[in-house]
Amino acid sequence: MEPIRIEQFFLGCLAHASYMVASEGVAAVIDPQRDVDIYVDAAKEAGWQIEHIIETHLHADFVSGHHELAERTGARIYLGDGSGASFMHTAVKDGDSIQFGNCRIDFMQTPGHTVESACAVLTDLGEPSRPKAVFTGDTLFVGDVGRPDLSGDHTPQELAAMLYRSLHEKLLKLPDDTEVFPAHGAGSLCGRQMSSERSSTIGKERRTNYALQAKSSDEFVSLLTESLPPRPEYFGYDVELNRRGAAALEQLPQLTPLRASEVLRLQSEGAVVLDTRPAMDFAVAHVPGSIHIALSGQYASWAARILGLYKRIILVGEDADHLRESQLRLARVGIEKADTYLEDGVSGWVKSGYELDYIPQVSATELADLLDQDDVSVLDVRESTEVQGGAIENSIRIPLGQLPARTDELDHDKLMVVHCKGGYRSSIATSILRRAGFRDVANLTGGHDAWLVRNNEMAGSQL
Template sequence: MKVEQIYTGCLAEAAYYIESEGEAVVIDPLRESQPYIERAARDNAKIKYVFETHFHADFVSGHIDLAQKTGATIVFGPTAKPSYEAYIAQDNDEFQIGKVRIRLLHTPGHTLESSCYLLIDEHGEEVALFSGDTLFINDVGRPDLAQHVIADLTQEKLASYLFDSLRNKIMPLNDNIIIYPNHGAGSACGKNMSKETTDTLGHQKKVNYALDTSLTKEQFIKEVLTGLVPPPGYFPFNVLMNLRGYESLDKVIDRGTRALSVLEFEVAMHETEALVLDVRKAETFAKGFVPGAINIGLEGQFATWVGTLIPDLKQPILLISDTGKEEEAVLRMARVGYDNCIGFLKGGFEAWKQADKETDKIETISAETFAELWKNHKKELDVIDVRKKSEHDAEHIIGSENMPLDFLNNYMAQFKPDKIYYLHCAGGYRSMIAASILKARGVKHLIDVTGGFSAIKATNKVGISEYICPTTLL
């Protein structure tokens, strides 16, 4: 028996490959099916089932393409009603894979159809639980997402179901069972996930707040709902794609990787009202870019930020990238449902420059230069911190204003076209995204602080305000 976790860091997503005696299953695959097909081929194995733990919100699963290419059966838990052929299992149904069995446990709470898959080895021992978004390491799946798709559901009702699922289905299992969740730290499907991607159930019972046996159902509901921030806007649309089906990834990539000359690219910009997405590194983008382009660098959590900042999944997108990175960009957008990339600029930004087309740039300064400016003119500087509120609350530059990148659109009216703004995030990735959006919206004077807050703090020349937890009065 082989069990392999296939983890994709930029989405904080874990898919799983299980093989026994030439039969294999894949659990919660990403959009691209070829890596799973190649993995099974190395074992001379046939993919028999594609198990889905639920209708995912944060990515488009590859279950449909994978099933079509391999003949595998798609399996969902009870209550699932996909618009394509799939086997809807009942609670405790078992599936034979070689010498091992996999038992479906219906665990509603994150969603109604949420299910876990219990792996039973050839000796009849329960050895692992593929827990989907029901149980994470140090956290549980947020119960507020399905209500954005099913109107009569409430987060309180789903949290109540989640409590019952954890107490009645998962916690009675053996402590030595290995937990394999669908996500790790960085995913928006939970609020406090660990960087670890596996653990034993016994250890989770000791450290995971949601498995605290002293919590009543009412206390659990309050605890699990406290501190949730609004999910990215693309989540409900990904759920619908996973439920209804989607275009083949092969067609999406063929369309998105069409090479366009400078003239063709320029015509497409004007005729399609496409968004120009520049995926080069922040420091490269700052030195020169096509006017109006938005920068979201491939080296960061690219797909998540595309989904967070581009509200329309059907938005036509024209791509500018480093040579050879075009297909990667199209693929990573497709993972979160952005299938309408219509081509890329052949030769990249250099071709645009050589054609003597208009260019733009973002001014940058070092953390040291910023520190000197702050020291001498702090009352006059408009410093915008685009980190999350929790990051800003923990520590921030005295006098800075927090405008989280996630919600930048909510602050647009506060920016004046002719004022000078100094932008920073933690390290420079998010602040350049913000600068590109603001520049495209007509804010002219933007200065990005290279290295972000960490570099500024390291100068020891800038006043930092730290949050101090108030002492409880007894």
């Protein structure tokens, strides 16, 4: 009897985890990402046939590939009852199950993150006395639980109360050694304190997950809904797209090059030039007015939060592969109007006779000297939970996701030195400020981490 195989596919740019469970040549894919070749190729290599696709809920932070994967494999899609999904699927309730090979998957309705949320409990029929694992979607994370504000019909308080019951009356009834496989890890927008660990157990989460320490439903509801970060606007669109089923990625248009003069014209009409190169490349030279979001980090998520899903986007990248990857990652969150790029990149802009812009970089030592001046401000774009661990004195605090709507709170007449934790988000912030008309903007190299190192070195030298 072959052991059940569980393969995890972790997409770092969205902190998204999907899974393939296989037994006796048959496989089920759980919470697939939009580009589904990875599952098709992995199944082909292993000799498995994908017959089942399980969605733990209608995802809000990315576009799922369930529709395309079902069309390519003939697999059946399973989704919690009450989703309102318009594509062909099986709506599952408590007690429903599927079985293939030595594997049985029992569905457990766990509303709270969304109304239709469901978990999939895996049992190895070779050891049928206790479940082996549970795929929790966004109901239970490692170190956190799902945010309760994704319904237009229920208040966050109502959803949080549902989530408390789902956790304590269902999930936490599973044995402590049951493995927990969530749909997201640290960096996802679907929770606040997720661990970077990719899996856990019911027992470990019972002991260490902050949200599970609440002693009552009321305490849990308050914990989850007080200081809840704003819900990104694109979440609603992605839910509806997933409810319909997204088109196959092969339908994305091919990227078209644009001369610098055409880019300049479209930019004047409202198009956004999106520079995806590394932060230092952008800082040294970039198209004036462009937004910088480096491809190396959580690029697509930040692009959706900062730009929305509907603006026309002109890409700036390092080469053809970089540009195509940029377009693909944007499509993963529902941005499909990124089908052009600046021909020959920044060098093409220069050859056309246009000027470039740049962002000065300030070291932690230089910032310490600048803080004595009245015409300098420090802007901290980290999240409030990060600021609790320490902040530069008298800094202004606006989380990056809120910055585009709050630039009028800042002083144009002061040098604005921007920082985050390590430098990724602050580079985005400097481009937002520059585009909004702030001329005296600088980026703190290495972010708050570099500031702490500098302070520790100073303290050590004084001993």
